[in-house]
Amino acid sequence: MSHIQSALFSIAKNKCPRCHEGNFFENNNPYVLSQFDKMNKRCPVCNEDFERETGYYYGAMFVSYALTVVFGISVFLIMCVLFDFDAVTFIIAFAILQILLMPLFYRTSRLLWINLFVRFRNSKLN
């Protein structure tokens, strides 16, 4: 398995970027709204520190911004170019989608950010 597949597995499955076994967020379901932002402080399997330093996830904000721009352009192309909706309808639909998908964007951007700096290490090979 290549590293890119490994990172995508960690991001998609809410897993520790180091061991791919422990959960990164406490609850796997991002739509349990009282817990969607609750992260484990350390990996319950390999003890990787998820809160590496104060302000570590500040960079995830820029990842979230990039994801939002790509998503917005995609929604615009689908709605306005393919299906000929007007701009007002696009803005309303995009705002509603952003609110509904906020927990997913939040989690994906944090997982993407930590996967940029923490590499997979298969503990079973050591």
Ligand SMILES: [Zn+2]
């Ligand atoms: Zn781990």
